[in-house]
Amino acid sequence: MTLSVAEKSYLYDSLASIPSIRPDGRQQHQFRPIEIYTDFLPSSNGSSRIIASDGSECIVSVKAKVVDHTIDDDLLQIEIEISGERDDSLITESCTSLFNKLLKNIDMKKLQLTKKYSFKLFIDVLVISSNSNPVSLISFGIYSSLNCTLLPKLVSNFDDLEVEELPMFHDYDLVKLEVDSPLVFVLGIVQNNIFIDPAANESEVANNGLMISWINGRTIAPMRTFALNDTNTKGFSPKLMQEGIKLVEKYAPDIANALQNI
Amino acid sequence: MSRFEVYSPEGLRMDGRRWNELRRFETSINTHSHAADGSSYLEQGNNKIITLVKGPTEPTLRSQLDQTKATLQISVNLTKFSKFERSKTTGSNKTERRILEIQTALVRTFEKNLMLNLYPRTIIDIEIHVLQQDGGVLGSLINGITMACIDAGIAMYDYVSGISIGLYDTTPLLDVNSLEEAAMSCVTLGVMGKSEKLSLLQVEDKIPLDRLETVLAIGIAGAHRIRDLMDESLRNHAQKRITNASKR
Amino acid sequence: MSEVISVVARNGAFQKTMITENFESDNSEDDYSMSDINDEDEDNMLDDDGEEENNKATHNKRSTKQNTTDSEIMTPGELITDDPIWMRGHGTYFLENKTYSSVAGTVSKVNKLLSVIPLKSRYAPETGDHIVGRIAEVSNKRWKVDIGGKQHAILMLGSVNLPGGILRRKSESDELQMRSFLKEGDLLNAEVQSLFQDGAASLHTRSLKYGKLRNGMFCEVPNSLIIRSKNHTHNLPGNVTVVLGVNGYIWLRMTTKMDLARDVPPGGSTQGNGMSSTGPTGAVSLNPNSNISITRLEEESSWKIYSDENDPNITGAIKQTISRYANIIKALAFCEIGITQERIVLGYEASMVYSDVGSLIQRDNMESLSQEILNAEKMRGNAV
Numbered sequence: 001m002t003l004s005v006a007e008k009s010y011l012y013d014s015l016a017s018i019p020s021i022r023p024d025g026r027q028q029h030q031f032r033p034i035e036i037y038t039d040f041l042p043s044s045n046g047s048s049r050i051i052a053s054d055g056s057e058c059i060v061s062v063k064a065k066v067v068d069h070t071i072d073d074d075l076l077q078i079e080i081e082i083s084g085e086r087d088d089s090l091i092t093e094s095c096t097s098l099f100n101k102l103l104k105n106i107d108m109k110k111l112q113l114t115k116k117y118s119f120k121l122f123i124d125v126l127v128i129s130s131n132s133n134p135v136s137l138i139s140f141g142i143y144s145s146l147n148c149t150l151l152p153k154l155v156s157n158f159d160d161l162e163v164e165e166l167p168m169f170h171d172y173d174l175v176k177l178e179v180d181s182p183l184v185f186v187l188g189i190v191q192n193n194i195f196i197d198p199a200a201n202e203s204e205v206a207n208n209g210l211m212i213s214w215i216n217g218r219t220i221a222p223m224r225t226f227a228l229n230d231t232n233t234k235g236f237s238p239k240l241m242q243e244g245i246k247l248v249e250k251y252a253p254d255i256a257n258a259l260q261n262i
Numbered sequence: 263m264s265r266f267e268v269y270s271p272e273g274l275r276m277d278g279r280r281w282n283e284l285r286r287f288e289t290s291i292n293t294h295s296h297a298a299d300g301s302s303y304l305e306q307g308n309n310k311i312i313t314l315v316k317g318p319t320e321p322t323l324r325s326q327l328d329q330t331k332a333t334l335q336i337s338v339n340l341t342k343f344s345k346f347e348r349s350k351t352t353g354s355n356k357t358e359r360r361i362l363e364i365q366t367a368l369v370r371t372f373e374k375n376l377m378l379n380l381y382p383r384t385i386i387d388i389e390i391h392v393l394q395q396d397g398g399v400l401g402s403l404i405n406g407i408t409m410a411c412i413d414a415g416i417a418m419y420d421y422v423s424g425i426s427i428g429l430y431d432t433t434p435l436l437d438v439n440s441l442e443e444a445a446m447s448c449v450t451l452g453v454m455g456k457s458e459k460l461s462l463l464q465v466e467d468k469i470p471l472d473r474l475e476t477v478l479a480i481g482i483a484g485a486h487r488i489r490d491l492m493d494e495s496l497r498n499h500a501q502k503r504i505t506n507a508s509k510r
Numbered sequence: 511m512s513e514v515i516s517v518v519a520r521n522g523a524f525q526k527t528m529i530t531e532n533f534e535s536d537n538s539e540d541d542y543s544m545s546d547i548n549d550e551d552e553d554n555m556l557d558d559d560g561e562e563e564n565n566k567a568t569h570n571k572r573s574t575k576q577n578t579t580d581s582e583i584m585t586p587g588e589l590i591t592d593d594p595i596w597m598r599g600h601g602t603y604f605l606e607n608k609t610y611s612s613v614a615g616t617v618s619k620v621n622k623l624l625s626v627i628p629l630k631s632r633y634a635p636e637t638g639d640h641i642v643g644r645i646a647e648v649s650n651k652r653w654k655v656d657i658g659g660k661q662h663a664i665l666m667l668g669s670v671n672l673p674g675g676i677l678r679r680k681s682e683s684d685e686l687q688m689r690s691f692l693k694e695g696d697l698l699n700a701e702v703q704s705l706f707q708d709g710a711a712s713l714h715t716r717s718l719k720y721g722k723l724r725n726g727m728f729c730e731v732p733n734s735l736i737i738r739s740k741n742h743t744h745n746l747p748g749n750v751t752v753v754l755g756v757n758g759y760i761w762l763r764m765t766t767k768m769d770l771a772r773d774v775p776p777g778g779s780t781q782g783n784g785m786s787s788t789g790p791t792g793a794v795s796l797n798p799n800s801n802i803s804i805t806r807l808e809e810e811s812s813w814k815i816y817s818d819e820n821d822p823n824i825t826g827a828i829k830q831t832i833s834r835y836a837n838i839i840k841a842l843a844f845c846e847i848g849i850t851q852e853r854i855v856l857g858y859e860a861s862m863v864y865s866d867v868g869s870l871i872q873r874d875n876m877e878s879l880s881q882e883i884l885n886a887e888k889m890r891g892n893a894v
Contacts, residue, residue, distance in 0.1 A: 002695035004644070005818035006724040013820070014829050021826060023727055024840075025833040025867025031515035033872055040524040041394055042308065043346045049524065053871065055296020059393065061343035079342065083389065124343045128312065128391060129297035148521065201728075254514040262519040292630070293525060295732075299632060303524060310524065318632065318660040320646070377603070377612060382708045384660050412586060415631025417601065417612035420587030455587040493585050496614055500583045503629055504616065506846050 001131075003204050012205040012232070015190035023201055029251045031197045034140065038148040038262055045121075046149030046177070050141045054199065057128040060141035062121055062149045066167060069118040075111050076103045077120070080138065082127040095135060098211075099125075099142070101222050102182045105215050110179045114160045117167050119151055131200040132186075133228070135211060139184040144259050146181045150174035182215040183252060183259075187244045188228060189236045194244050196251070203228040208236050210244050214252040219245050268445050269430045276441055284425075284437045284484060287491050289405065291413040291499055298389075300414025304406040307439055308396035313406035315414040318384035332381035336368045336388045338403065344395045345440075364400060371452050371462045372407060377417040386416065397440035398426035400450045400464065409492060420455030423488040424462070427451070427481040429469055434477045436484045449477050453485035516872045584611035584626050591624070599625030600634075633658045633733040633757040635711035639702040640742040642723070642755030643713070645692050651685055653692055655700070658733060658757045661710040665692075669703065669714035671721070673813045691816045697723040697761065699743075699753050718768065719743060723753070725821050726763025729836045731843040733758035737850060744851040745769050747858060748831040754849060760839060762832045764824050834858065834867045841876035847884070856886045 003011070014021040020028065032053045041047035046062035069075065080096045081087065103123075111119045123142060127134045153175050156168035188198030188206035198206055209228040213220050223245075227233040269275055279285070285307030293312070294301035300315035318332050326333045338361055342349045351358075368388075376386070388407055392399065404424030411418060428438040428446040438448055447469045452462030460478075469477070520526065584590060584601075592608045601613045602624060611617075613628040635641070635657065643655035646662050654662040667688060672680060692698065700713040700720050715721050735758065742754045751769045753761040838857035842849050860882040861870060869875055 002644070003728075004696040004723070006722070006820055007695075007697065007728060009818070010725065010727060010820050010824070013824075017826060017829075021829045021833060022868070023833060023836065024871055025830065025837055026871065027513075027866070027868050029514055030868050033516040033518070035526065036517055036519040037521075037523055037525060038519070039522050041310070041343070043394055044343055055294065057294065057297060059391075061341070061393075063343055063348045065348075081339075081341075083339070083391070122343070122348050124341065124348075126339075126341055126391060126393075128314070129294070251514045258515050258517045261517075262521050290525070300630070305524075320654075320656075320660075320662050381660055383710075412614045413630065415613055415615075415628035417603075418586045419603065419610075419612065421585075496585055497583055500585075500614060500629055503846070504582065507848075 001200055001204060003201065007201075008205050008232075011201055012190060015188075015193060015195070015202065015205065018193070020190070020193040020195065022195060024199065026195075026197075028193070028195045029247055031255070032199065034137075036140075036144055036259065036262060038144055045151060046145040046147075048141050048145035048148065050137055050144065052131075052137060054131045056130045056132070056134065056137055058130075058134060058137045058141045059126045059128060060138075060145040061124045061126075062145050063124075064119045064121055064149070064151055066113065066117050067120040068116055069112070070116060072120065075108050075118055075120050076106060076123065078103060078123040078125065078142075080125040080127070082134065083129060095138065098135060098184070098222065099138065102139075102184070102213055102220075103142075105182050105213075105220055106179050110177065113154050113167050114156070114158050116160050121146075121149075132198060132203045133209070133226075135184045136186045136197065139182060139213075140255075140259060143181045143183055143256070144262065146177060146179055147260060148262065149177040151177055180216040182213050182220065183255060185212045185214065185248050185252065186210070187212065187247070189240055189244075192237070192240065194240050194247065196247060198228065205229070205232055207232055207234040210241065212244060212248045214248055217253070219248055268442060269433060269435065275435060277439060281433050282436050282480060282484075284487060285439065287488060289409050289492060289495050291409050291496065298410075298414075300410045300412070300416070302406050302409035302413060304402060304409065306398070306402040306405065307437070308394055309392070309399060309402040310394040311402055311406045312391040312393065313403075313410035314389045314391075315386065315407075315410045315416070316389065317386040317414070318381040318416070319387075321383075321385040326385045327383055330382055331378040332376075333385045334369055334373055334376065334378060334388070335385060336365050336372070336390070336407070338364050338368070338390045338392070340392045340395065340399075344392050364403070367400065367462060367464065368403060368407065371404065371422060372411070374461055375418050375420065375422050375454070376411060377419070380417055386414075395440070397438050397443040398448075398450070401425045401437075401452075404452050404462070405488060405492065409496070412496060420457070421489045421492060422452050422454060422461055423485040423492065424450065424452045425481055425484045425488060427477050427484070429473055429477055432473065434473070434480045436480055449474075449481065451478070451481045451485055453482055453489070455489060456486055458482055513869070516874075518873060582616050583614070584617055585614045586612055590617065590626070595622065596624040597622050599623045601626030601628060630732070630734060632660050634709070635659055635663065635702045635705060635757070636738075637702050637704055639711075639738065639756040640699065640753075641702060641711075641713070641757045642697060642699045642728075642753055642759035642761050643757070644759075645694050645696045645698070648688050648693060651688075653688070655698070655713060657711065657713075657755075658730075658759060659711065661708070663702070663711040663713050664706075665698075665700065665713045665715070669712070669716060671716055671815065673816065692722065697728060699723060699755065699761065719772065721815050722817075723761045723763065724817070724819070725766065725824060726750075726761060727832055727836055729760050729762065729839055731758045731760060731839060731849060732846075735843055735846070735849050737848055739850075743769070743772065744854075745772075746835065746851070746855060748835075749828055750831050750835055752835065752851070752854065754851070760849075762835050762839075764821060764828050764832070766821070830867060834861060834870070837861075837867060837870035838879065841870060841879045842883070844873075844876045845880035847880055853883050853887065856883045856890075860886060 035051040037049040044061040045064045049059045051057045078099050082092050085092050152169035153173040155170050187210040189208040206228040209226045211224050287306050289304045291302045293303040298314035298316050302313045304311045321327050401424030408422050426438050426448050428435040428442050428448045430446050447467035450464040588611045590609045598604050603612050611626045615626045615628040618625050641657050643657040645653050646656040647654035651667045653665040655665050657663045700715045702711045703714040704712045745751050749765045751765045
């Protein structure tokens with residue numbers, strides 16, 4: 001998206017003024033509305049589709065497989081595909097590496113079936129369209145798909161180290177997977193103002209972007225700054241970073257709540 | 263597989279259909295109005311397909327520019343999670359030969375049907391995401407593209423409706439699912455509107471020539487039914503929009 | 511619902527309304543039977559629908575509905591007429607003396623011209639359209655302008671006012687400094703001067719009401735929602751002016767002296783009607799009270815018209831109002847309601863109950879705001 005010089009300076013001045021005026025009148029902490037649909041893929045254990053009000057859309061599928069965790073201890077595998085981008089493009093690779101790091105925060109104990117076997121989750125993310133940085137949308141997608149993931153119920157013995165048998169499952173009973181999954185928040189910085197969920201036109205003039213991850217009540221690593229555009233990028237004061245973290249800590253529980261109530 | 267009978271002596275198929283029954287067929291258009299000029303979502307049995315049409319629009323590359331007509335580009339994304347078992351291939355499957363073949367077949371089918379000469383010096387980019395597949399995918403892709411192109415307002419001669427038919431011994435089975443597809447020879451058809459004109463015919467296995475005619479006959483009849491279902495869904499959608507517009 | 515984020519959620523479905531709910535008939539059986547395929551006349555639709563006889567009531571309802579709409583809605587491949595007296599317009603094709611529809615839409619018959627207007631399509635320019643566009647490319651003696659159409663529009667160097675007065679000849683140095691007038695990303699409003707053979711538009715900005723856009727914000731709506739009218743620039747209450755491009759590109763800006771000079775009475779009335787009928791536009795009809803006159807045209811068309819600087823006097827309050835208008839326009843677009851100056855003004859009045867502009871982006875608020883606009887419109891309509 002290219003904006004005209006006049007547009008950019010109008011947006012920049014509005015966002016930099018105190019109090020800041022966002023182009024769609026949002027509060028500093030306010031997200032754009034989203035739509036969530038879950039569990040629409042019967043052949044996946046969990047699935048979700050998230051649509052932002054600007055038409056950005058992301059579909060996540062979670063498939064589970066039983067593996068011997070004494071051999072394969074990598075129980076979460078994530079693959080991200082962004083429509084219109086090559087698999088080895090910068091944005092795809094940086095998203096994949098970010099989420100690979102983030103998902104280490106998921107409690108793998110929850111996936112353990114028996115002393116020998118575990119579920120391995122394959123998380124596939126498909127970003128159908130995105131107008132601004134998709135990481136937030138992806139994390140919401142993963143969160144809500146894990147939240148609706150159902151796994152077969154184990155009926156065989158938990159202690160199978162000595163016995164030579166494969167785990168047995170109930171014919172139709174399923175158990176809900178209970179894991180906390182991380183959320184990623186993108187914040188935009190313009191001069192001394194910081195705001196959550198920058199829209200495409202806000203990203204275009206932001207001085208810097210901040211990515212803050214959050215899980216179960218606390219902010220976690222990785223936390224990084226990144227340029228939201230090629231032209232306006234500048235440094236910012238560490239105070240803003242603290243303000244950003246505070247914002248996330250204050251409002252993230254609301255988001256998690258909203259994503260859970262489906 | 264052995265536990266199931268592909269076609270029982272009582273005339274029932276694995277999913278309980280008779281030989282001449284279609285799977286559940288549902289479609290809606292304008293599902294991604296922000297992301298594309300035309301879009302459709304299609305469920306044919308367990309096939310779930312998103313189709314996005316972008317354009318006609320100014321091409322980004324000079325090489326895509328044709329002075330006489332629009333350039334048609336179709337990319338098919340069979341997602342890794344689309345099958346029951348997740349596909350194990352690492353890296354992109356976009357360059358896989360099978361997918362390239364499907365894309366070429368689709369471009370050839372729609373180059374004839376869309377009035378590309380009306381949109382010179384432009385490009386029409388069709389992007390398909392298969393979220394779930396269960397047999398007869400090529401036919402479903404055709405139906406999805408037809409609906410999305412109509413939504414984009416691109417001029418065409420007629421609906422193209424796609425369907426796959428299997429031949430079990432001597433019985434043709436309409437609209438095969440993946441288990442049936444794996445168990446027998448199948449034919450995929452693309453039929454123009456209510457006519458008996460075929461814009462696509464794909465046979466990937468051996469099929470007795472003397473049976474082909476019955477297979478085609480049932481296939482064309484099934485495609486006509488699909489056309490009617492698409493037409494019905496489209497008219498419903500159009501009616502809603504027009505009632506909405508009359509409120510203005 | 512939390513005010514941090516508003517969520518529409520549904521479990522077990524791909525979209526908001528299940529596809530089946532779009533159909534009038536409730537399909538108790540999931541599969542469509544093809545039982546009578548061998549011995550039926552395939553062209554007979556009714557026979558084909560016959561298998562849903564177990565559902566007679568809904569079936570009848572649907573078929574009557576189809577009868578009433580068949581004259582209106584056309585779908586691709588459908589026969590419109592076999593009468594050869596009709597001239598065939600857009601959205602139709604001709605085969606063996608018969609005219610068929612090539613798109614899904616409604617039939618329009620103007621004199622002897624028969625065309626089918628698609629439900630939705632990219633913007634198709636027509637001569638005289640007032641549009642808003644964005645420069646996509648600067649090339650030899652011309653700019654290519656993105657107007658949301660099938661192709662970029664062309665703006666020739668000779669079709670713009672150059673600094674130094676309209677009578678000045680363009681020179682080679684102008685060709686070399688085209689980017690200093692308009693560069694990639696710049697927004698402008700212009701008129702469609704003519705169409706090329708292939709349907710691409712040629713634009714001009716040779717009037718003071720056209721040119722580079724400043725002092726505001728851009729938003730985009732589907733082009734079908736903008737209705738062609740005499741005037742597409744409107745001064746709104748709250749010191750804001752809107753340019754409703756026919757192509758669905760909209761520019762909201764602080765009202766300038768120029769805008770005030772254009773309309774009588776100035777400032778825009780809150781009455782909301784009659785304004786479009788008054789106030790002819792353009793430089794010739796400037797209000798005598800204003801300090802801009804035709805003699806100052808030359809001065810006005812100095813380098814200033816290509817400036818990238820915004821007016822330094824845009825206050826926070828005006829910016830808030832611009833955001834409010836943008837959200838009202840988005841709400842109208844969300845509910846697929848045609849966007850007119852009257853409706854925007856009605857929406858502005860109705861939106862005052864929401865003191866927080868940001869709350870207008872929520873679905874429920876957008877819907878209730880649109881409903882209020884339609885209601886208010888009905889009331890006004892009755893009063894007249």
